Amino acid sequence: MSQVALTLLSLLDLEGAAIFLDVDGTLLDLAPTPDAVKAPPPLRENLAALSRLCGDALALLSGRRIADLDAILSPLKLPAAGAHGAELRLAPGDGVRRLAPEIPEALRARFLALADRDGAILEDKGAAIALHYRLAPDFEIDARKMAALEAQAQAAGFALLRGKKVLELKPARLDKGTAL
Numbered sequence: 001m002s003q004v005a006l007t008l009l010s011l012l013d014l015e016g017a018a019i020f021l022d023v024d025g026t027l028l029d030l031a032p033t034p035d036a037v038k039a040p041p042p043l044r045e046n047l048a049a050l051s052r053l054c055g056d057a058l059a060l061l062s063g064r065r066i067a068d069l070d071a072i073l074s075p076l077k078l079p080a081a082g083a084h085g086a087e088l089r090l091a092p093g094d095g096v097r098r099l100a101p102e103i104p105e106a107l108r109a110r111f112l113a114l115a116d117r118d119g120a121i122l123e124d125k126g127a128a129i130a131l132h133y134r135l136a137p138d139f140e141i142d143a144r145k146m147a148a149l150e151a152q153a154q155a156a157g158f159a160l161l162r163g164k165k166v167l168e169l170k171p172a173r174l175d176k177g178t179a180l
Helices: 003-011 041-053 066-073 105-113 143-155
Strands: 019-022 060-062 080-082 085-090 119-123 129-132 158-165 166-171
Touching: 019 129, 041 066, 066 080, 105 129, 105 143, 105 166, 143 158
Parallel strands: 019 060, 060 080
Antiparallel strands: 080 085, 119 129, 129 166, 158 166
């Protein structure tokens, strides 16, 4: 956001507003690997200014863990819902509350077995696991293996979420919408 945009926003009465912002692919560009995502300093400054303008009623929604958001946006810490709603921080000084159980070990093992390919990257989020395959252009999962994984996930209360070159195992009842 430019200084002009912030000046215009400051003319609005945002005191009674709440602002919820999605992170990856919205605030931040996608990158080849999860660790390659960076936040430019002006973004941190703009988020802090926007938060002040709305009386600190600005929160982030992400599939990432809140600890990862904090690292990317450091030193800024905002209220956030992480891991698709499996983690929650209501205020900057609060601790992170976990709202979902661990992934059952048998389900975790079946999902992890999918990553046994060159270029596949796992991102373990505790209550969710993402398999990124941007660097594995020929990545495919056998339909029978996928059906078996989906059935096992559903039976355990988990779901598969497909995104841009990513497959994620997450709690079925939680998502960014429920976090909001």
